[in-house]
Amino acid sequence: MKSILIDLTQLPLERTGVGIYAVNYVRRLQAQAGQMRLHFLVLDDDVELLRDVRAIPNASAIVLKASLFRRFLFRVLLEQVIIPALALAKGIDATHSLHYSFPLLSFGRFKRIVTVCDMSFFLFPELHVPAKRVFFQFFIRRLPKVEGLLFISESTMNDFMRFFPGCEAERCVIPLGTDLARLQAPADENIVGELRRRFGIDRFILYVGTIEPRKNILGLVKAFERCAPAHPDLKLVIAGKLGWDYDSLLQYINASEVRDRIVLAGYVNEVEKHALLKSALLFAYVSFYEGFGLPVLEGMAAGVPTITSNISSMPEVAGSGAVQVDPNNSEQIVEAMRMLLDDPEARCRLVAAGHAQSRAFTWENMTAISVDFYRKVLGGRDVAARLGHLNE
Template sequence: MKIGIEAQRLFRSHKHGMDIVALELIRALQILDTQNEYFIFVKSDSDNTCLNETSNFHIIEVPGKNYVFWEQIMLPIYAQKYGVEVLHCTSNTSPMFMSTPLILTLHDVIFMEKTTEKNTSSNYQKFGNLYRKWLVPKVVRKCKSIVTISEVEKNNISKSLDLSNDEITVVHNGVSGRFGIKPSIETIYKVRKQLSLDSDFFLFLGNVEPRKNVNNTVKAFVAFAEINAEVKLVITGIKPSFVADILYEIGKISYLNRFVFAGFVAENVLLTLYAEAKVFLYPSLREGFGLPILEAMTFGTPVVTSNISAMPEVAGDAAFLVNPFSIKEITNAMTIAYKNDALRNEKIALGYLRPNMFTWQKTAEKMLNIYKGRSPEVLAI
């Protein structure tokens, strides 16, 4: 069987959630399936060594600078050229017009939902959301299979797009085996020196999207920092000015030096930050899954996350669950996770077990069955 996988942004240097999911799925499929022939359709970019070809996995670089042109025009041409019998589109959208049976991974329908929060997205993100809002309701009617990443999101998709639950299959994300391996002393020293981390710190993976709840997280940490002078907060993906504006608003700009701005971090740095953080903060307002919860747990790092959306489905009873709209609750959970040894150790122990439920091998097995038109729960090979 010839299977096509759309992975347009796989080679870009700064990979985000959906790119990482696609990469890990393909790597797992390479281990699992040596029988079928795969064509991985990518766009040329700088990180072209993140995935290697094997005898039955071919990397096809498809030209086309514009995202929409690449997907709607060039991808169908190349899928037909290589004779794929099914095409898996991995990142929420797919071509409108093609005869090849389509499988769409619809990670979430956040782009369909109205919000009262200020839109801080970039122009690129705003265009992407408009494109998805226009396209997705149309293409889901044309797909052979629709896959999503959590039961919560399955219900959201069903309601937003007027689909029955039977039309949507849940295939959870997984955790890479690279997580949970303790970094070397030399690596820890290097990362700590690079970020001037000479004390305990919490970790927060930031993003300017309102759903990431940066505003409440910053305010909650300031309240924590007022009575815990020894702890800093490492934030990735956000500029200092973004946090400074929040601190000015609440009259706490003097606390800016308690924040460490790491920018975009490479995976080796992220692994070290997960391993060394005293607490991982993930009080998001809305997630399709929440993979960083599991990634932090593999290192025995206690997690503070939200009691809404997909977070409880992923975290189970292994995290400190909070109302993400309550600054006080987030602060209290930080304090307990940091200072209450009994509860902290209980969550750590449960956290070590949780990632075993979510592996990329299981993800790949289920997707392979979907490619073959079988139930995702039967044996893959």
């Protein structure tokens, strides 16, 4: 029986992109793992992941102290010393790192598989904190030396190969998914009512994501300012935790003539996010770059008319289920907003198209492809055959 060590210690407790991917991957592994022996590294403060890991047959949880291993130096020690030692001691066949960095030394004794979520550290280095930029660029440059690479979109894989055309690692695209049943279900009316009271909202455009330059929130705010006079009861809700380099954005919002109609909701959990999506008039996510664009998929699945960007991975995710605009063209963003705000029938058509598009992306498919990729890297079946079967 082949054994895989999956490192979950890189994940923050406040779930955003990679965290949502990891949680849903772990939950679907219960049905997909088959004859593999899975070992998980989990921090003791991550109660949700610990519960999900312990529900998987043939799985073991190696629980580490968060008070130590959420610190950078201990994080490096874990990845570069403890994980290789565990792999050698337990006869691990492969390790899987979910977020760029990985054990640099395997001594030829175990395979290394890494998920690549985006290439923004190379494409837009100026949009990252310098320390993170240096750290992640260091590891990304060494990814061609690992045995297996998983990419969350075709766009991300193509971007990677532009920088590393000689990469010989096994490669596979694993499009992310979403919980269709949950997102399409009605929201809890008590939660909806509480959020409406807390933020003073009724009709609103919604953004959900980290507050950082790459997300083009300033462009969204400026487009809202131009639409606001024609819709005096409309608000813009910006939900998400503060990332970095957001001071100029906050200053602009505070000086805006429609400041009282822009709501900074902060981080929202999955239940609150669901309630906001089900209540929003429009969902707008006009980022400059995404490795996948999970919020776009969630917006379509939840049945809210969605506006997104026409670059990087977002067209791959949105298809005909969302209005696509050039994020660098403010006029296009404004026109998309005005068209949907003024045309209820267009909104209805887009909701139907979004539902249809979102059904092509499921966590079950992503997990099945990933597990087959483990087998391929370890000398088993061809993952391409499995991918073809899932898309039939």
